[in-house]
Amino acid sequence: MDLSHLIGGFGDVLTLQNLLLVFAGCFLGTLIGVLPGVGPVAGTAILIPLTMGLDPAGAIIMLAAIFYGSQYGGTITSVLINTPGEAASAITCIDGYEMTKQGRSGIALGIAAIGSFVGGMLATVGLVVAAAPLASLGLEVGPPEFFALMVLGMSLLVGLAGRSMVRALISGAIGLLLAMVGIDPVEGRPRFAFGVVHFFDGIEFVAVLVGLFGLGEILANLLESRSASPTTKVGRLLPTKRDLQDSRGPIARGSLVGFLLGLIPGMTGSVSSLLAYGAERRFARNRDRLGKGAIEGVASPESANNAHANAALIPLFTLGIPGSPTVAVLMGAFLMNGLTPGPTMFQSDPDIAWAVIASLFVGNVVCLVLNLPLIRIWTMFLKIPTSLLTVIILVFLVVGSYSINNSTIDVMVMFAFGIVGLFFRRLDIPLAPLVLTLILGPFMEESLRQSLELSLGEFSIFFTRPISLTLLVLAAVIFLVPLVRYLLRDKSQPTSAMSRMREDVEV
Amino acid sequence: MRTLADDDEISARDDGNGSVGGAGTGRRPVADRLIRRHQFAGAVAVAALGVATVIGALDLGYWQQGPGPGFFPLWAGVLLVLLAVIWAGQVARGVALPDETPVGEGGVRRVMLVVVALAALVASLDLVGYQLSMSVFVFYTLVVVGRRRWLESLVVAAVAGFGVYTLFASVLQVFLPTASVGVLAGLGL
Numbered sequence: 001m002d003l004s005h006l007i008g009g010f011g012d013v014l015t016l017q018n019l020l021l022v023f024a025g026c027f028l029g030t031l032i033g034v035l036p037g038v039g040p041v042a043g044t045a046i047l048i049p050l051t052m053g054l055d056p057a058g059a060i061i062m063l064a065a066i067f068y069g070s071q072y073g074g075t076i077t078s079v080l081i082n083t084p085g086e087a088a089s090a091i092t093c094i095d096g097y098e099m100t101k102q103g104r105s106g107i108a109l110g111i112a113a114i115g116s117f118v119g120g121m122l123a124t125v126g127l128v129v130a131a132a133p134l135a136s137l138g139l140e141v142g143p144p145e146f147f148a149l150m151v152l153g154m155s156l157l158v159g160l161a162g163r164s165m166v167r168a169l170i171s172g173a174i175g176l177l178l179a180m181v182g183i184d185p186v187e188g189r190p191r192f193a194f195g196v197v198h199f200f201d202g203i204e205f206v207a208v209l210v211g212l213f214g215l216g217e218i219l220a221n222l223l224e225s226r227s228a229s230p231t232t233k234v235g236r237l238l239p240t241k242r243d244l245q246d247s248r249g250p251i252a253r254g255s256l257v258g259f260l261l262g263l264i265p266g267m268t269g270s271v272s273s274l275l276a277y278g279a280e281r282r283f284a285r286n287r288d289r290l291g292k293g294a295i296e297g298v299a300s301p302e303s304a305n306n307a308h309a310n311a312a313l314i315p316l317f318t319l320g321i322p323g324s325p326t327v328a329v330l331m332g333a334f335l336m337n338g339l340t341p342g343p344t345m346f347q348s349d350p351d352i353a354w355a356v357i358a359s360l361f362v363g364n365v366v367c368l369v370l371n372l373p374l375i376r377i378w379t380m381f382l383k384i385p386t387s388l389l390t391v392i393i394l395v396f397l398v399v400g401s402y403s404i405n406n407s408t409i410d411v412m413v414m415f416a417f418g419i420v421g422l423f424f425r426r427l428d429i430p431l432a433p434l435v436l437t438l439i440l441g442p443f444m445e446e447s448l449r450q451s452l453e454l455s456l457g458e459f460s461i462f463f464t465r466p467i468s469l470t471l472l473v474l475a476a477v478i479f480l481v482p483l484v485r486y487l488l489r490d491k492s493q494p495t496s497a498m499s500r501m502r503e504d505v506e507v
Numbered sequence: 508m509r510t511l512a513d514d515d516e517i518s519a520r521d522d523g524n525g526s527v528g529g530a531g532t533g534r535r536p537v538a539d540r541l542i543r544r545h546q547f548a549g550a551v552a553v554a555a556l557g558v559a560t561v562i563g564a565l566d567l568g569y570w571q572q573g574p575g576p577g578f579f580p581l582w583a584g585v586l587l588v589l590l591a592v593i594w595a596g597q598v599a600r601g602v603a604l605p606d607e608t609p610v611g612e613g614g615v616r617r618v619m620l621v622v623v624a625l626a627a628l629v630a631s632l633d634l635v636g637y638q639l640s641m642s643v644f645v646f647y648t649l650v651v652v653g654r655r656r657w658l659e660s661l662v663v664a665a666v667a668g669f670g671v672y673t674l675f676a677s678v679l680q681v682f683l684p685t686a687s688v689g690v691l692a693g694l695g696l
Binding site: 049050053163164166167169170173174176177180184186187189191192215218219222223224225385387388390391392394395398399402403406408411412415418419422423426427428429441445448449452453456457 | 545546549553556560563567568571572573574575576579580583584586587590591593594597603605607608609610611612613614615617618621622625626628629632633637641644645648649652653654655663667671675679680681682683684
């Protein structure tokens with residue numbers, strides 16, 4: 001295996017500027033994870049404007065750090081205040097909060113940080129191993145293959161459906177519709193722009209996501225009056241020898257579960273942490289202590305969700321498929337910087353691709369430092385009263401959406417979609433499919449058009465090229481299997497815990 | 508907003524139990540009848556969006572040696588209408604209904620207060636500038652919605668309005684909106 005690219009990547013990351021960006025990203029990401037009002041989708045989207053002045057490599061390095069940093073931070077609120085900072089840490093509440101009640105919160109946070117580190121590092125190694133062979137496929141990807149990839153990406157929205165496939169598809173169709181706003185790629189005529197010149201470039205996806213996920217969540221919290229009273233005593237941080245012995249197995253199992261599920265687009269971090277917890281129920285040495293403050297119940301799901309987050313970058317880097325809403329936001333950030341993630345990126349911008357991969361190693365170390373010795377900084381943020389925090393987040397939503405294009409129209413878009421987001425939440429329409437189609441939609445349309453120009457209007461071009469045929473068949477299977485299962489389902493069965501978990505999944 | 512007000516009555520006896528992820532808050536569940544009404548309203552809204560899309564898409568070209576500008580919008584619109592019909596059918600049969608999280612006490616009022624204030628903020632950004640409009644918004648939200656103390660709210664409002672403006676202008680070179688009204692613009696807002 002040729003590691004020269006990776007070593008070159010490290011050379012690019014280990015500059016003062018890029019190290020600072022990794023640090024800033026991990027810090028902001030952890031903060032997003034800590035604050036219960038902002039999830040990783042809105043958090044990452046809102047911070048995109050901050051990276052506009054940077055070079056593409058720096059911007060992506062920072063945003064990727066925000067992404068996995070939020071995975072570390074989500075644990076903190078799960079353990080201390082029994083409220084998950086993001087969905088993938090929800091299961092950690094069970095044993096994590098029990099440990100807090102027993103005065104062992106520091107140890108819970110410590111083992112979570114260590115497990116997250118191990119999981120994140122293992123998945124990043126997996127990314128390095130997978131990147132090289134898949135990257136060589138890049139040369140064979142033309143518009144028809146690209147179109148098939150986009151269809152495959154969109155078919156994954158069935159995996160993001162919550163309780164109702166119909167509502168998931170509605171969300172996906174609305175996303176597709178939003179993606180159509182702007183100058184169309186065929187005739188160059190404005191579509192659904194309502195005469196507003198600002199919309200000729202399309203509707204700003206960052207503003208839409210900040211509204212749906214950020215403002216929508218705040219409004220839902222105000223409506224449902226959710227709040228929490230924090231316990232901010234941390235106590236001893238470093239796990240004892242016994243704790244470490246008890247956690248070794250769970251960390252290994254959790255990392256494996258998270259890594260494997262992270263590879264599958266459409267699987268979300270909360271599924272990983274849930275399954276990892278389930279594995280502990282079966283395999284843990286002290287399984288009867290689970291639910292009563294067992295360290296295994298923290299170590300395993302936390303390793304899993306971080307391994308998942310890092311592994312989820314593999315389909316993005318190698319195929320250009322975002323497997324989850326947050327990764328889709330990251331993909332949007334790539335596009336804004338003129339980079340198209342996927343196999344072609346290793347040909348067109350190898351330096352950036354490898355610098356970002358190298359930054360994942362550095363970032364996981366930074367996150368470990370931020371979450372182990374510096375954990376007390378984060379507990380301070382939890383002392384901020386909810387009403388104050390809500391207002392601070394509102395200020396950021398407005399400022400963030402304005403600074404995307406220095407335009408108040410984007411603030412209006414954010415505001416409108418905040419209200420839409422509230423209604424989506426109340427009606428149990430999942431948001432994730434919308435994100436997926438909103439970001440993939442324009443590419444699908446453009447590559448379809450280019451393919452048909454190549455073939456002079458013949459649709460057979462998609463079925464005569466082996467890669468595109470395989471991808472399309474795969475998409476059809478992914479799409480049809482749950483549909484068939486749904487039609488044949490046993491109506492008396494209650495919804496399983498797993499599919500319920502997916503409803504407000506963000507990772 | 509009548510439907511939301513209905514929720515308020517239903518969940519008036521709120522015991523305020525916070526628990527994991529807001530699910531199963533221990534409050535009295537929202538009545539099935541109400542959930543159905545909300546879901547049905549949602550289906551109608553989606554159907555309306557679908558119809559509007561189809562009408563809009565018909566003006567765009569459907570096919571010119573391949574899909575024209577109206578191709579995807581048309582099918583997305585048709586899909587929306589179809590899905591809305593299926594959704595409405597499911598609601599009528601009581602299939603795949605969600606558990607609605609009950610509205611907290613005074614929840615609708617809080618949301619309305621914030622939404623109206625935000626709308627005013629968005630409308631006034633280009634008129635009186637970021638510094639003034641954001642300060643007023645933050646002060647109002649903290650005092651009226653958050654019931655925080657006046658002095659504290661005043662300080663936070665000043666930081667959010669004037670402080671954030673200065674920070675963005677000097678560090679990030681991002682200039683938040685300034686006033687277009689002559690008098691205010693003259694004051695450097």
